[in-house]
Amino acid sequence: xxxxxxxxxxxxxxxxxxxxxxxxxxxxxxxxxxxxxxxxxxxxxxxxxxxxxxxxxxxxxxxxxxxxxxxxxxxxxxxxxxxxxxxxxxxxxxxxxxxxxxxxxxxxxxxxxxxxxxxxxxxxxxxxxxxxxxxxxxxxxxxxxxxxxxxxxxxxxxxxxxxxxxxxxxxxxxxxxxxxxxxxxxxxxxxxxxxxxxxxxxxxxxxxxxxxxxxxxxxxxxxxxxxxxxxxxxxxxxxxxxxxxxxxxxxxxxxxxxxxxxxxxxxxxxxxxxxxxxxxxxxxxxx
Amino acid sequence: xxxxxxxxxxxxxxxxxxxxxxxxxxxxxxxxxxxxxxxxxxxxxxxxxxxxxxxxxxxxxxxxxxxxxxxxxxxxxxxxxxxxxxxxxxxxxxxxxxxxxxxxxxxxxxxxxxxxxxxxxxxxxxxxxxxxxxxxxxxxxxxxxxxxxxxxxxxxxxxxxxxxxxxxxxxxxxxxxxxxxxxxxxxxxxxxxxxxxxxxxxxxxxxxxxxxxxxxxxxxxxxxxxxxxxxxxxxxxxxxxxxxxxxxxxxxxx
Numbered sequence: 001x002x003x004x005x006x007x008x009x010x011x012x013x014x015x016x017x018x019x020x021x022x023x024x025x026x027x028x029x030x031x032x033x034x035x036x037x038x039x040x041x042x043x044x045x046x047x048x049x050x051x052x053x054x055x056x057x058x059x060x061x062x063x064x065x066x067x068x069x070x071x072x073x074x075x076x077x078x079x080x081x082x083x084x085x086x087x088x089x090x091x092x093x094x095x096x097x098x099x100x101x102x103x104x105x106x107x108x109x110x111x112x113x114x115x116x117x118x119x120x121x122x123x124x125x126x127x128x129x130x131x132x133x134x135x136x137x138x139x140x141x142x143x144x145x146x147x148x149x150x151x152x153x154x155x156x157x158x159x160x161x162x163x164x165x166x167x168x169x170x171x172x173x174x175x176x177x178x179x180x181x182x183x184x185x186x187x188x189x190x191x192x193x194x195x196x197x198x199x200x201x202x203x204x205x206x207x208x209x210x211x212x213x214x215x216x217x218x219x220x221x222x223x224x225x226x227x228x229x230x231x232x233x234x235x236x237x238x239x240x241x242x243x244x245x246x247x248x249x250x251x252x253x254x255x256x257x258x259x260x261x262x263x264x265x266x267x268x269x270x271x272x273x274x275x276x277x278x279x280x281x282x283x284x285x286x287x
Numbered sequence: 288x289x290x291x292x293x294x295x296x297x298x299x300x301x302x303x304x305x306x307x308x309x310x311x312x313x314x315x316x317x318x319x320x321x322x323x324x325x326x327x328x329x330x331x332x333x334x335x336x337x338x339x340x341x342x343x344x345x346x347x348x349x350x351x352x353x354x355x356x357x358x359x360x361x362x363x364x365x366x367x368x369x370x371x372x373x374x375x376x377x378x379x380x381x382x383x384x385x386x387x388x389x390x391x392x393x394x395x396x397x398x399x400x401x402x403x404x405x406x407x408x409x410x411x412x413x414x415x416x417x418x419x420x421x422x423x424x425x426x427x428x429x430x431x432x433x434x435x436x437x438x439x440x441x442x443x444x445x446x447x448x449x450x451x452x453x454x455x456x457x458x459x460x461x462x463x464x465x466x467x468x469x470x471x472x473x474x475x476x477x478x479x480x481x482x483x484x485x486x487x488x489x490x491x492x493x494x495x496x497x498x499x500x501x502x503x504x505x506x507x508x509x510x511x512x513x514x515x516x517x518x519x520x521x522x523x524x525x526x527x528x529x530x531x532x533x534x535x536x537x538x539x540x541x
Contacts, residue, residue, distance in 0.1 A: 024510055024511065024512070025510060026510055027509055027510040030509075031506075031508050031509040031510035032508065033288075033290070033377075033506065033508050033510070034288045034289045034290045034377065034508075035289075035290055047510075047512070055522055056512065056515070056522070059515060059516060059517075060503070061512070061513050061515070062336075062503060062505055062513040062514075064334060064335075064336050066333055067332045067333040067335055068335050069335060069336050069505070071505070071511065071513055073511070073512040073513065073515075076512050076515065076522070190503075191336065191338075191359060191503060209332070209335040210332040210333075210335065211335075239332060259335075261506070261510070262505050262506035262510065262511050263327075263335060263336070263337060263505075263506075264290075264327075264375070265290055265377075266290050
């Protein structure tokens with residue numbers, strides 16, 4: 001079952017499976033959980049990349065919420081130059097498309113990043129993560145500028161709360177596909193030694209896990225109802241095969257899994273097998 | 288690292304804590320003292336996060352985790368899971384303690400619940416013919432590890448300092464005697480330890496002391512960036528660089 005995520009783009013972005021490893025699920029395609037290989041996915045989205053190195057959020061970063069967690073890592077990354085130096089060769093050998101996520105902390109840098117990535121990397125596409133605070137005008141400006149700077153397929157990841165409101169603007173600005181998910185805030189209590197020995201320590205971050213699913217699904221339906229003629233990708237709280245099938249049935253062309261790779265890789269493998277057939281990727285390149 | 292099922296074979300209730308002995312030969316073959324195992328505490332989607340455990344005992348086919356007294360809901364599930372339950376485990380995570388070939392006198396120092404992670408390392412060290420001293424601090428006497436849990440050859444010192452820090456372990460003699468130190472505790476504890484080492488040994492020399500970083504893991508394989516810590520060299524993933532670090536790397540950045 002192959003999927004075309006950029007039908008309006010000359011370069012195209014063809015996936016051999018509708019299952020995508022979501023942003024950072026396998027780091028920069030260098031951190032693989034036990035039992036998972038690139039061949040199980042139609043594409044891999046990297047962790048966030050920014051122009052300069054980012055230390056990310058303060059610690060602790062992880063807290064538990066009902067049926068999920070709050071994680072605030074910021075755009076922690078060593079900067080695009082080092083990411084390419086360390087990982088680009090592996091991306092080119094991976095055997096499945098690698099989509100590079102551009103960090104949301106500095107959208108004003110997306111143009112330069114897109115140029116660098118197009119010229120210097122084996123990236124098959126870009127994922128632009130629209131900050132939750134962004135309005136139509138900002139989102140449109142950032143995307144159209146990035147579109148002019150690079151020919152790579154552009155996937156725009158929309159915050160759940162504003163996905164419906166921003167979707168049309170993003171497509172008009174040049175998005176090849178829309179990723180529905182992300183930007184869902186959560187506040188949770190820190191578990192483990194960081195949270196012991198003092199009053200409960202609470203942190204605020206993005207929701208991960210099944211808690212995000214109903215909100216993402218609602219946003220997916222709303223965007224699908226707009227009939228924008230671009231592929232949609234569901235990305236938020238998909239933790240069961242039924243969830244993935246439901247998203248595909250509600251208008252998504254592909255589904256991203258992230259937290260499930262971290263929590264239960266065996267279940268990801270089962271979903272991949274059920275959604276197959278598996279692509280003929282080079283398994284040797286995934287440790 | 289593998290994802291596997293571990294069968295709960297025995298449960299021992301010790302005071303307010305519990306010890307669960309788990310049959311998981313494939314995991315145990317790879318597991319070393321100080322490494323972590325991520326265990327799911329429930330069958331459904333909630334609680335979603337795995338819990339981080341360091342083995343308190345290891346043998347050929349089983350490992351033992353300790354559930355401390357806590358209100359944690361995953362711990363609560365584990366506390367009542369019947370024998371025979373298959374627990375979903377991912378591990379081992381990161382690097383454990385390692386015994387230097389030249390070491391003869393090993394000092395193990397633990398603080399509170401974290402000290403339990405030293406037990407397998409103590410057994411390894413004594414089995415290797417090393418002389419081991421174990422020193423432990425806890426807030427209450429009942430939280431100290433019972434002497435009978437240690438090999439007979441191990442010298443054991445305990446302390447229950449008060450809130451103001453009075454009654455702490457007298458470390459000077461022990462630090463002068465040791466040529467290797469394994470520690471498990473809080474970051475504040477490591478800071479104090481480093482200060483004592485500097486006073487007795489004129490500096491925390493690389494390779495002398497290893498410290499188990501108190502971290503909670505999400506993925507355990509370096510993707511999620513949840514467990515990062517500021518250590519020597521910058522902000523690093525504890526699951527990749529640790530959880531056992533050189534004490535010098537953990538303390539000199541604070």
